[in-house]
Amino acid sequence: MTWSPTEADVDEILALHPQPLMALVHGETPAIVLRGAYEPVDCEALMKRFRERELLYDPRHNGDGRPRRVDIGTSFGSHRADREKFHAHSTQTHELFSTLFEGYVDPVKVVYEKLAALVPDKTVLTAREKDGRLYGPAIFRIYHEDLGHGPHYDSVRKRSKSFEYEVAHFDHQFAAVLCLQNSDDVGDSGEPTLYNCPWTPRLQQTLEGTTFADHAEAHAIERVQIHLEPGDLYFFFSENYHEVPAVCGDRPRAVLAIFFAMSPDRDEIYVWS
Ligand SMILES: O=C(O)CCC(=O)C(=O)O
Numbered sequence: 001m002t003w004s005p006t007e008a009d010v011d012e013i014l015a016l017h018p019q020p021l022m023a024l025v026h027g028e029t030p031a032i033v034l035r036g037a038y039e040p041v042d043c044e045a046l047m048k049r050f051r052e053r054e055l056l057y058d059p060r061h062n063g064d065g066r067p068r069r070v071d072i073g074t075s076f077g078s079h080r081a082d083r084e085k086f087h088a089h090s091t092q093t094h095e096l097f098s099t100l101f102e103g104y105v106d107p108v109k110v111v112y113e114k115l116a117a118l119v120p121d122k123t124v125l126t127a128r129e130k131d132g133r134l135y136g137p138a139i140f141r142i143y144h145e146d147l148g149h150g151p152h153y154d155s156v157r158k159r160s161k162s163f164e165y166e167v168a169h170f171d172h173q174f175a176a177v178l179c180l181q182n183s184d185d186v187g188d189s190g191e192p193t194l195y196n197c198p199w200t201p202r203l204q205q206t207l208e209g210t211t212f213a214d215h216a217e218a219h220a221i222e223r224v225q226i227h228l229e230p231g232d233l234y235f236f237f238s239e240n241y242h243e244v245p246a247v248c249g250d251r252p253r254a255v256l257a258i259f260f261a262m263s264p265d266r267d268e269i270y271v272w273s
């Protein structure tokens with residue numbers, strides 16, 4: 001059987017995979033793709049709003065002109081080293097997002113609702129510490145030319161080892177990404193590839209002597225590329241290796257992303273960005 005994404009509506013997905021997140025963990029399917037989760041015209045309208053509010057700009061014409069990703073929201077990875085600043089930044093993001101989408105359907109709400117529909121037996125919450133302090137709810141990420149992600153996996157538990165944070169105390173970690181805008185390029189540019197290959201300590205040892213790309217080639221590891229149109233949303237097990245080839249051309253790739261953690265024996269799913 002080929003390793004192919006599950007593309008359907010939520011009811012059909014639940015009929016195929018009663019526990020969709022565990023199906024991702026077990027590699028039964030590389031991704032769950034919900035086409036048209038958000039209106040493409042609203043994607044365009046939000047991009048316009050981000051530009052008007054100067055939240056979105058071309059980093060090549062700003063500061064030192066070096067290409068870098070434009071984030072609208074709080075990145076846990078960038079802020080976790082300083083807990084006070086991280087939670088303060090997250091609070092600002094909650095405030096910003098409470099008015100940013102006025103006049104349109106709230107895309108963050110849509111992503112949370114779709115996730116909740118896929119896990120009817122669990123409660124989906126923005127991640128929080130025991131004292132109630134919140135993480136960022138979600139993040140918009142705009143990738144201009146030359147920006148993407150090389151092969152990597154994401155796990156606060158296994159990679160970042162941030163055990164001082166609640167989100168490290170779950171068994172499995174995932175990501176969900178809603179496409180707002182694609183680059184112009186018709187090739188690989190900005191189109192994520194997922195590998196049927198979770199990180200393990202053993203793999204880590206193997207990779208000490210080689211690159212992930214060579215390892216994947218040598219072992220003929222299954223891979224799929226996910227093609228998204230504005231409004232499409234995909235979910236994947238972020239402990240599998242994955243990559244996003246660098247954007248080519250002038251039109252940036254823009255997405256709304258969340259990370260989330262789940263344990264089969266916990267009622268709550270914690271979402272952050
Ligand atoms: O944008 C995507 O499709 C995936 C992003 C990703 O892998 C990450 O942010 O760690």
Ligand SMILES: [Fe+2]
Binds near residue numbers: 149152153
């Ligand atoms: Fe990732």
